Amino acid sequence: MDISVLGDIATRIDGRPVDLGHPRGQSVFVGLLTDANRPVPVDELIERVWGQRPPEKARPTLYAYLSRLRAALGPAGRAAQVERQTGGYVLTLNEETTAAVDLHRFRELIARAGRTTDDGKTLALLDEALSLWKADAFGALDTPWIGRLRETLGRMRLLAQLDRNDLLLRRGRHQEIFSSLRSLAQRRPLDERVTGQLMLALYRERHVAQALDCYERTRQLLAQEKGAEPGSRLRDLRLRMLNADPSLDTADGPATAVGPRTAVPGEPGRNTLPASPSLLVGRTSALAELDAWRSTAPSPVVVISGLGGVGKTALALRWAHDNAAQFPDGQLYVNLQGFNPVVPATRPETVVRDLLSALGVRTRAIPAGAAAQYALYRSLLARRRILLLLDNAHDVEQVRPLLPDSATCRLMITSRNRLEGLVGAEGARSITLNVLSTEAARQFLTVRLGDRRTSAEPDAVGAIISRCGKLPLALAIATARSMSRPHVPLSVLAEDLRPSNTRFDVLETGDRYTSLRGVFDTSYNALPPDSARMLRLVALAPGRDFTPAVAAALTGLPPARSEELLSNLESAHLAHRTSPGRYALHDMVRLNATERSAGHQPAQERSAALHALIGFQVRTAAAAHGVLNPCVPSSAAIADVPEDATAPPADLDQALRWFESECHGLPQVIRLAGQMNLRLEGWRLARDIHPFLRRGGHLHDLLAVSRAGLEAAMALDRPGVESLRSSARRDLASALLLADQPSEQAVDQLCQALTYFEASGDLFGQARVHQELAAAQLAGGRRSEALGEAVLSLKLCEAAGDAAGKADALTVLSQCLAGMRRYEQAESRGRAALEACRSAGHPDGEASALQALGHIATGAGRPLDAVEHHGDALVLFRRLRDAPGEADSLSGLASAHAALGRTRPAGDAWLQALALYRAQHRDARTRETEERLRGLPAG
Template sequence: MNLRLFGEMQLRAAGQPLEVGAPRQQAVLAVLVVDAPRPVAIETLIDRVWDEAPPAEARNVLYSHLSRIRQLLGRAAVLEEAAAPRLERRHAGYVLKIDPDRVDLHRFRRLVDQGRDARSADADRARALAEALDLWAGSPLAAIPGEWAGQIRDSMHRLRCEAAVRWARVELRLGNPDAVIGVLPDLIAEYPLVEPLEALLLRALHATGRDAEAIERYAGARRRLADALGTDPGSELRDLHRMLLRGEPPQTPPPDPGAPTIRIATPAQLPPDVAGFTGREAELRELDRLVLAATGPAETVVISAIDGTAGIGKTTLALHWAHRVASQFRDGQLYVNLRGFDPTGSPVIPTEAVRGFLDAFEVPPERIPVGLDAQVGLYRSLLAGRRVLLVLDNARDAEQVRPLLPGAAGCVAVVTSRNQLAGLVAGTGAHPLTVRLPSVAEARDLLARRVGPERVTAEPEAVEDIITLCARLPLALSIVAARAAANPGFGLVVLAGELAGAQSRLDEFTGADPATNARTVFSWSYHQLSPAAARLFRLIGLHPGPDLAAPAAASLAGLPPGAARPVLAELTRAHLLSEPTPGRYTFHDLLRAYAREQAEGTDPEDERRAAVHRLLDHYLHSANTAVLVLEPTRDPVTLAAPGPGVTPERFADHRQALSWFTAEHAVLLAAIDQASSAGFDVHTWQLAWTLTTFLTRRGHWRDNVAVQRVALAAAERLAEPATRALVHHHLARAYYRQGRLDDAQSHLLRALDLAAQAGDLVVEAHSHVRLAMVWERREHFAEALDHARHAATLFQAAGHRPGQASALNDIGWYYAHLGDHRRALTFCERALAQHEELGNRLGQGITCDSLGYAHHHLGHHRQAIVYYCLALDRFRDLGDRQEEAATLTRLGETHLTDGDTDAARTAWRHAVAILDDLNRAEADRLRARLRELDQESKPTEVLPTATDRERGERR
C-alpha cells in the first residue's frame, strides 16, 4: 500500500487506486499522515482543516470524516491481505499508525536526511538525493485548501530546493557535470530566484567547456533578479561570472553549508539525587552498560526504556544513576518531567519539551524556528558531536518521546514510564529495563537507611509487617519511614498497628496492584498531619501544576507567607511533597490524585472555588507586577483587587521579574486553562495579557497564540467590546510574530471595529500601528504610512503621549522608505523631542536610528553617523542587542558611502558578532559584504534589514 501526497492525493492498495474522498476529507487524512506517528488533537485537526472559520458543527463533521477514513483503511487492509495503516484514538488525540516509507512525503524527508549526512560517501548521498528528487510528482497537497496545507507546501518546496542544491554539489564533486546540466534548467524554471541552483548550473557548464552559455545564463539570472527583487546577483554568482570572463579553470564547488554555529550553554538540569538510596544493584549495572555502549566502536545513540508500576522507584533509580555518571557527560545533562500520567490530564507535548531544552542550551529566542520539525532539527544539531545525558521522565507513550531523542552518537537517553514502551524498543533499538518490586531484603535496607539500623534490628516483626502492608512499594515505604524518622520515640510496632488499622478502613479500595495499595499508606500518613498541613495538602491537589512556589501555596491556602512555610516543611518531611529546587514544591502524581480526591470529598465546593480564586488572583497580580517591571511603558489594564488572604509577589528589578516568569511559565499556561474551564473569564484574558511580553521576548510564539485564543474565547463570553478589541489586538500581535500576516490583519480589523464601538481610542490607535507593521512587512509603505497617520491622530485625541511619539517616528520611518527623506526628518525630530521629554530611552534609540537612516539618504553622512552613535548608546544601555546589530549594520553602510572603509569594517564586524547569536542569515549577509569590501570598496545603497521589520514589535 502506498499513499501519495505529492500532486493529487492518491491511495493505492494491491495496485488498485482507492477513492480518498472530497477535499475536506483529504485534508483530515493529510493532517494525520503528515504528523504520523504523533497524535493530533481534535482542536488541531479543526484548526488545520477549517483555519479560523470552522462551522458550528465542525466536531460532528470531523468525526464523520474520521469514520470514513477508518473505512477507507479497512478496505486497503482487505485488498492487501496484510497489515495496513490504522487510525487509533489516544489520550492526546488521533494517531495514524503507518509505515513512513509507504508515504512519499515521509520517504522524501528520510532520503533528504540521508543526503545531508556528511559522514556518508558522496556516491551514497547522491543516490539518496536523486531518489528523493524523483519522488516529486507535483506540489504537495495540491487539492487541499487552507493555511496549514500552504505551510506544508512552502516547507516542502524549500526542502526540494535544498535537496537539489546538495545533489548538484555532490555530483559536481563526483565529476558528473552532465547530470547536473540535465536536471537543473527545469528546476530553475520552477524556482527562478534560487541563486544557488543557478550558480551550480554555471559551474557545470564551465566544467564542460560551455562558457559562452554560462555567461548568457548569468545575464538572464541578473535580469530576473533585477525585475523581481530590484537587486543584483549575490557574491557567489558574481564571483563565478568574473571567473568565466577571466577564463579561469573550473573549480570544485565549496562544501555543503554546515549547520548554524550557535554558542550554547552546558545545561545541568538533573533534580537532586535521593538521599539514602539503596538496592537496585542489578538495574544500576544494566544502566552502566549504556555508557560503555555509547562510547564503544559502534558510536550509536543509546536509549534505555525503564518501565514499572507507579511509585515503584523508576524516577529515583534513573536520577540516582544519572548523578553517578553525570561527570562522563561533559556537554551537560537534560531533564524533563513529561507528566504522562498527571491527574490533571495535561502531559507535556513535544513542542514544550524541545523548547525547554533549547532554552536550557540558552539558544537566543530569535534563532528558534516556529515549527516542531524545525525545532527538533535545531535541537538535534546542537547535540551532534556532543556528549549529553537525557532523562525523559514519566512518559505516556513512545510518540511523546520520539521527537526528544537525540540523533548524535555518544548521547544517552533514559526514558521512564509506567507503560512498557514496546514501540520505542522496536523502533529505536531502546534497551528495555523493567523495575520490579524490591525484595524483602532490599525493602528492609531502605527502612534501615531512613530510620536507622538499630530500630530495624530491634523490631524485626514490625518491620516485616510494615513491608507487607506497604506491598514493598518504595514510595509507600519512604512515606512510612519519614513518619518513623520524625517520631523517634514511636516504636515501629505502633506504626505498623496504625498502618494496619488504616488498611482495614480502606479494604474496598485496595487491590492486587501495589500502586492501588499505596492509597492505604497515603491515608494513614495524611491522617497524621496537623489540620493546617492536611488542608494545604488537599488544596494543592487543586493546583493546575506542574509545581508551585511557596508564595503561591500561601495564597492558595489564604495564609501569610511566613505561616505557610512551616506547613510546607511538614508536608515535605512526611514525603507527601518534595522540594526539587529551593522554594518550589511538587508531588508524585499518585499523591496529586489522592490530594484532589480528598479535597473533593472533604471541602465544600464553595471553599474549593474560593481557593482556586485566591490562586488565580495570586498569579494575576504577581504577573501584572512583573510585566510592568519588564515593560514600564506598557498601557496597564484595570485589575480587581486581590481577595482576602492573597499575597502577590513583588520584584525589585528586571532580572527578578524575568526569572519569575521563566520559573512560572508552565504554571501560568496551566492557570489560564484552569481559569477558562472554571469560568473565571476575566482572569483568563488578563492572565494572557500579562504573559504577552514574556512570551514575545522569549520567542514562545506557539504558546502566545494558544493563550490568546483561549483569552479570546473568554472575552467573547464576557461580551465587552473594549475587552474583545484588546484581545483581538494581542492575538493579531501573536500571529504577526509567527509571520501569519493575513490572520494578523483579520484580527486587527476586528479590533478596530470593536474599539470604535467601545470608544477606546488607545486600542484603536495601537491596532493601526500593528496594521502599519503588517503592510511594512509586505513592503507596501504607502498603506503603512496611512495607518501610522491614523494612529498618531487617535493617540493625540486620547492624550497618549508615548503613543504619539512612537507614531510620529513611524510616520517618519515610512516617509523615508517612500523616498521623502526631508519630511521623514521633520517627523522623527518631533518624535525624538517627545521621547526625550518622556524619558523613553528605547523610543529615543529607535528614533535616532530613523534619523540616521534619513540623513544617510540625504547625503548628510556626518549627521547620520552622529544619530546612529546616539542610537547605539541607548540600545547598549538597555542591553537591546537586536536593535544594536541593526543600527551597526546601517552605520557601516554610511561609513562605506562616506569613504571610510576601515570604520565600515569595524561596525560590520561588531554587528556580525551579535548576529551570530540572533540572526544567522543577516550575519552571513554581512560576512559576504565584508569579503566584497576586501576586493572592491565602492558605496552601495543601504537596504532595509530583516531586523528593520521587527522594530515595531519592540515599541
Template structure:
C-alpha cells in the first residue's frame, strides 16, 4: 500500500462526504487518531480497517475503486538493501556519538549527513554500521547504492540508473518508471514522501550526483559518503558534515586484533603497535596487513614489521589483487578526479618533509602564486587528499605522501627545484623576521630564489608567529633534505634560524640544526660558515642544556679555522671566542682573545671592531679585578658605539661600567649605569642580556641595603632566564632564597 497516495485520497473522500475526523470515527468505529495517522501517511491500516472506512464513507463506485487501487499498490516488500555490517568493525566512538543525534526521524525536516574523509579511512564501514544500528527506527526499510565515484569501473553511476533501482525496490512496476532522471526523481520523492527510510548513498562524486537521490520525507535519514566534502550539499541542502580521520592508535590496535586475534597482539604488543603505526593508522592499510598476517598464522608480528619497514616503496607492501582494497589503487581514484594542474600541485606537496605545511610553503614547493596555491589546496582538501590541523596548516597523510612521491618520480617532476625553493623560503623569511628579533643582521645575502613566497612581517610578534608556524618544517627540512646541491641552502637556513632559537630559548633545536649544518659546511670547505656554525653550537651548549665537551669540540674547530679567515672575519671570531670563554669562566683566555680582536681592528682601522673590542677587554679586566682600567676602556668605547648606533654593545658597555664602579664602591653611579643598560636591553628586547643586567642590578641594590628591591629585581631576572630555558635561572633563584643574608656576588655577565 502506498501511504503517500492513500492518505490524500482518504482525506479527499472524507471531506466530500462532509465528515469530520470525529464523524468518520463514529461512523466506522475506527479511532480519530488512527484515521488522522492514515491521512498523514503515518501508519498503514489493516485490510479490515480499510473496509470499515470504505463502508462508512459510502463512496460511489469510482471513488471506492480509486481508494482500492491505491490500497492494491502495496507489494508487501520492505527494501533491505544494506550490505552486511562488518563483524570486525571497531572504534569510531566519537563519530558514533555525533551521529546518534541523527538516529531518529526528525520532525518536519529531512536529515542528511555527509561522511567525508580520505580514501581508505572507513567511511563506508561507518555509514553501514550506523545504518544497521538505527534500522529498527525506520520501519519502511533501507535503500543502498554505490555511486561508483572513485573506483576502476569507469564513469560514476548515473543518478537516473540509481533511481531506477530505488523505485523498483519501493514496488514501482518497471512499466511505471519514467525514462528521464528528473521524472524519476520526482516519482521517488512522491513515493518516499510519507515513508520512514534509511538511504545510504555510498561513494558519491559531487552534490549534483546526490541531489536527485534525496528523499523528501521528514521521516528519512540519508547518509552520504564521499572523498569530496560536498560543500554544495552542506550549503544548499542543510546537510551535516562529519570529517573522518584515521584511527587513533588504540582504535588501530583494536582493528588489528579483531582480524588476527587478541592473543596474537597481546603476545607481541610492541610489534603490534609498530605495525599499525607503519600503516599510518589508516583502516584500509590495517585491514590489508591483518589479512596478510591471517594468511600466515605462525609468522611472528616482528617479521611483518620488518617486511613493512623495509618495503620500498612502502605502498608495495599494502598492495592486493583486489584493487578495491589496494591502497595505491584507492588513492589513484581520488587523484584521477583532479584537474591536471591540481594533480601536479599535489605531486609537489610530497616533497615537504614535515608533519604539516603552511599555504606559503605549499606555494613555494610548486613555485606558484599564493592565490593559485590556495585554489589547489581547497580542491585537495575538498577531495580529502589533505586535511587541516588545529592551526590551519595542511596535513598530508604519510601513505598519501608516499603515493605522491611515486607519482612525482614517474612524471619526472623537478624534485630538486622544489627542495631548493622550500629551503630558501625558510631562509628568506627568517632573514626578514630577524630584523625584529636581533640587533645585528646575519650578514648573509638575501636574494630569494624565483618562486619563493615573501611573507609580510611587520613586527616582532608577526616574526615569532611565522617562526612558530614553520618550526617543524625547518627542523624536518634540515634533517631530511640532503645532497650536494642543497648544502649551501642548509647552511644558510641554520645560520638565519639561530636568531629565533636563541630568542626563544630553543637550545636543543639549535644544537640539532647547527650540527646538521656543520656537516654541509665542512663538505663545502667554507671557513666562515664553519666558524659561524661552531660558534652557535658552542654558544648553545654553554648556555642551554648542552655539555662542556660538545662546546669545547666546537671551539677547537673554530680556532683551527681562524687562520683561514679574512682579517675582518678574524676580528669577529676572536671576539666570539672571548664570549664563549667568558661563559666557561676562563677569563684570562677570554681577555687574550678580546685583545687579539681589538688589535686586528686597530690595524684595520675599523671603528666598530675597535669599540666592541674595547668593550670586551673592559669586561674581562673588571672580572680580573682591574676595575679602573675597565672604566677607562668603557669610557673610550662608549662615544664610538653611540656614533655607530650600536645599541646592543652600548648596553653591554654600560653594564660593564656599572660592574666596575660597584666594586670601586660607587654604588649610586653603578646602579644608574645598570639602569641605562637595562633600558637599552628592554628597548631592543635582548632577553638574555636583560637577565644578566637585572642580576647585576639586584646585587648592587642589595649591597646598598634595598633588600626588597633586590628581591623584586632578582625575580625578574629569574623569570627572564626561565623563559629562555637556561640553567642560570636556578642559580638566580638560589640568590632569592638566600635573602636577606649578606650580599651574594653576582654571577659574571658574558662579554659584550
C-alpha cells in the first residue's frame, strides 16, 4: 500500500488507485491519517472535517463517510483499517504501510536530521525528506484544520530547505543552490535568513555589489512593512563583507549570517542544563513548534505554559538537549522557583548575577548596580549562539529584565501562567502544553511498566489513565507506585484511585517537591482572593463544563466580572475553554478546589451557591422549553407557580443551542436537586428538558431524567402534586416507547396518570394520555385497542379546544388505520392532520403527519408518493433537529426507494438511518435496519 499527501492525495493498493470519494470523505481520511494508529475522538474528527461550525447532522454524515472509507480500504486488509475504539476512530496502519506514508516518512526524516551531528548524514536525511514533496500538502482540500496543518507542514518544509542550504554553504557548495536561493528570496523578501544565505552565495561568486544590494532591498522592505531594521546577524554579515572578512570565502566559514564562533568568557560552550528526561511521549507537535520557533520565529523568546504537572520542564529539557549543537556557545538553565512551596520565587537581580557567573564573569568583575549587570549580561549574549532556559517562572516581571537583545540567542521560559504580557508586548511565541492524549498516556504506562503488565490488564490501564486525568505527573506517581509493587495487579491501583475524595492521598509521594496535591496547592495559593473564590465555587458545578452565566449564578457576581475572573483562571491554566463561551476544569484541579472549598468555604455559602445554580438552570430551561414547545404547558403552568422572569431565547435555534450545550450537565443538576431536597425544582427541570432529550435522541439520558422526574414528583407533598406526578408518568411512558421498551411498562404508567386526569376532569391531560396509549397499543400489536384510544383522544381534544392536540390525534388515528390496512381512511385522516398542524402552527406535528402519510403511501402501493412525503418530513425533522424523527423518515424513505427498485438510494438512506439508530441506542430499530440492508440486492 502507498499513501501520498505531500501534494495531491493519492492512495494505491497493489498499484491500483483507491477512490476516496468526495473531498469531505478525503478530509476524513486525512483527519485520521495524520494521527495514524491513534484514536481521534468523534468531536475532534468533526472539527477537522467541518471546522468550528459543523452542519446540523455532521455526526451521521461522518459515519457515512467512515463507512465508505472502510469499503474503499477493504482490499488493503490489515495494511490499513478504519476501526472504532474507545477513544474514537483510528486508522490502523501496519509498520510497512506507515513507512510508506510520505507525511510520516517526512516527519521521521526531519526528526532524525535534527538529532544527527554528522553534516553528511544530516544532508542526506534532508535531501530524502524534501524529495517526498510534489506540491503543497493535501491537494485542493480546504478546511480550517487542514489549512493550519498545511501551514505547519509548509513551515517544516521551509526549515528543512533552509537547514539544507546552510549545510551546502558550509561545505562550499553554494553553486548548487544559487538558482533556488534567488527564487526563494523573491518569494520571501522579508526572511532575513534567506537573505543572508543568498548574500553569502553571491559574495562567494564574487558578486559583492549584488550581495550588498540584496541587503539594501531587505532593509528597505523591513522599514516599509514593519518599521524595523535588519537583525544583528544580517548587519554583521554586511559589515564583514564590506571589510572583506577572509572567513567568508572558506567552505568551513559561516554558513549563514552568523559571525565567527567565538566562545563566551570562561569555559566555551558551557552547559548547565539538568539531565534530559528519560521518557517523553505524546509531545511530537510541541517539539515541532519549538523547531519552527528556533528557525523562523522573529522573537528569540518562547513561553511554554500549562497546568502544573503537565510536563513543561521535561519538554523544554528534551528539546534543549536535542538541539544543543545548534547553540555551540552555551546552554544555560535557571530554576526561577516561581511556584516552589518552600523557597520564595527567585528575583531577577539574583538570576542575572548567576547568569553572569555562568557566562564566565568573575565575581569581582560583576558591576555593583543592577542596570550595569543587565547591560553586561546582554552584551555577553550579543552575536553568540546561546540557549537560555528559565524554568518555572511566576509572572512577567520576574523574566522581563532577563530578555536577551540578540537575534542569535534563544530564551525558553516555562510557567503555569500564560505570561501574556510577553506574548503581547514582546512578541514572544506561546506554546500551551495540554495533558496527554489517551494513546500517549497508554504508551507512558507501557514504557514504564512493561508491555506484559499493561496488555494483561487493559481495562485497569484505561481506568488509571482516566483517574489520573492523563496528567504526566499523576501518571508518573501512579506508575512509580506500581513499579514498587510489581506483584500487585494494576486493577488494585485502579480501584484505589476510584474514590475522588481520596485520590490525592493515593497519589501522595511524601516529597513536598513532587507532591501532586502540593503542585495544585501552590497554583491555588498564587491566585488573588476573588479568583480563588471563583475556582472554589465553579468546582461545585455539575457537568463537564460551564458558562460564565453559571459561574455568575454560583458566585452572585455580574456576568462581566465572572467572565473576567474566568479569564484569569484560564491564564493560570486552572480553567480552560472547551468552546467559545464555555469553560472546564481539569479533574485534578476540580478535586483540589473541592478540597479547598470544603476546608475554607462555609457550608452555608456552598449551599446557597448550589441553590442559586439550580434556580438559574430551572428558570433558563423553562424559558427555552417555552420556545421549543409552545404547544405544551410549561412546568410552571402545571405546578401552578409564578412564571419565571428569565428572558426566553430569541428563536428555536438559540433554544436548541442552549439545550445542546447544557444537556450533559442538566441530568446531574436534577440529581443534585434531589440530594438537596429541592424536589419541585428537580421535577421542573426534568419536565422541561424532556422534549429536547427526546428530540435529540438522547434516549439513555431521557429515560434517566424521566425516572428522576417521577421520583422527585412522588417525594413532593404540596397541593396539586398529583398533576405533577401524572405529567411525570406520561413523560416516562413516552420515553419508554421511544426506547423500544416493553409497551406494558408504558401502559401501566399511562393508566395511573389517566386515573388522576379523569378524576380531576382534565380533558387536555386525558386526551394526551389516550394518544400515548394508542401508540403503546400499536407498538404491542393491538391494533383495535389502539384505534379505540385514538378515536377517544380525538374527541377529548375537540372537547378541550386543543387544536395542536387534535392535529396530533388525527395523525395517531391515521397510523392506527394504516396498521389495519384501511389505507383510504388512513390517508384522509392523515391529510386532515397535516392541514390541522399547518393551521395551528405546529411544525413537530406537521413532520409527524408527513411521515405517517409516507408510511400510508408505501402500504397502499404508491412508493413515489411515499418518497415525496418522507422527503418532506425529513427536511422538517432536520430543521427541528429531531433525531428520532429523522431516523424514522430515512428508514421510511429507504423502504419507498426499495419498493421502486432503487437499490443505491435505498441503501444510502438505510445507512444514514442505521448510524442514527446506533447513536440513539435504539437496538430494535438497529437490528431491523441491519436486516433490511443485508436483504438489498448487490449493487
